Amino acid sequence: MRLLNTIRYALLAVFCVILLPGSVESFTIAVKPGTDECFFADLQHYDLMLLSYDVLEGGDLLIDFKLFNPLNVQLQDTPGRKDAYYSYNASNPGLHKYCFHNQLTEKKVSFNLNIVKHKVEEKKQSTEQFEFEAELEKNGRVYQSD
Numbered sequence: 001m002r003l004l005n006t007i008r009y010a011l012l013a014v015f016c017v018i019l020l021p022g023s024v025e026s027f028t029i030a031v032k033p034g035t036d037e038c039f040f041a042d043l044q045h046y047d048l049m050l051l052s053y054d055v056l057e058g059g060d061l062l063i064d065f066k067l068f069n070p071l072n073v074q075l076q077d078t079p080g081r082k083d084a085y086y087s088y089n090a091s092n093p094g095l096h097k098y099c100f101h102n103q104l105t106e107k108k109v110s111f112n113l114n115i116v117k118h119k120v121e122e123k124k125q126s127t128e129q130f131e132f133e134a135e136l137e138k139n140g141r142v143y144q145s146d
Contacts, residue, residue: 046118058107070094
């Protein structure tokens with residue numbers, strides 16, 4: 001089962017790097033007993049945050065995970081998992097905090113973060129193009145071939 005999860009996360013990481021534009025970061029950290037290791041991701045409206053983690057070493061291999069929005073509202077609380085995958089679309093712009101909490105022995109955790117930026121300009125351009133074409137059609141300047 002562990003090998004299957006590792007393969008699944010590896011394939012997901014490859015998919016994200018190849019097909020989804022954005023920044024991809026990989027980290028391996030040590031989380032001491034009774035501590036939180038927190039990180040921040042700066043997200044704008046509708047940015048997509050993809051995060052996966054795997055506990056590599058340490059005791060029972062279980063760690064807690066929490067995700068907070070810029071208003072410090074808890075969005076995710078996952079107690080005691082060896083590995084997990086999260087997908088989150090930002091509804092509030094700003095710094096989103098995510099933390100790994102370790103209760104027992106020191107743990108070695110590997111995690112990948114991929115942020116896919118929402119493309120506002122493309123939508124704006126397509127809307128402007130649509131409005132322009134609609135105006136031309138209204139004025140009789142667009143001809144359709146039969």
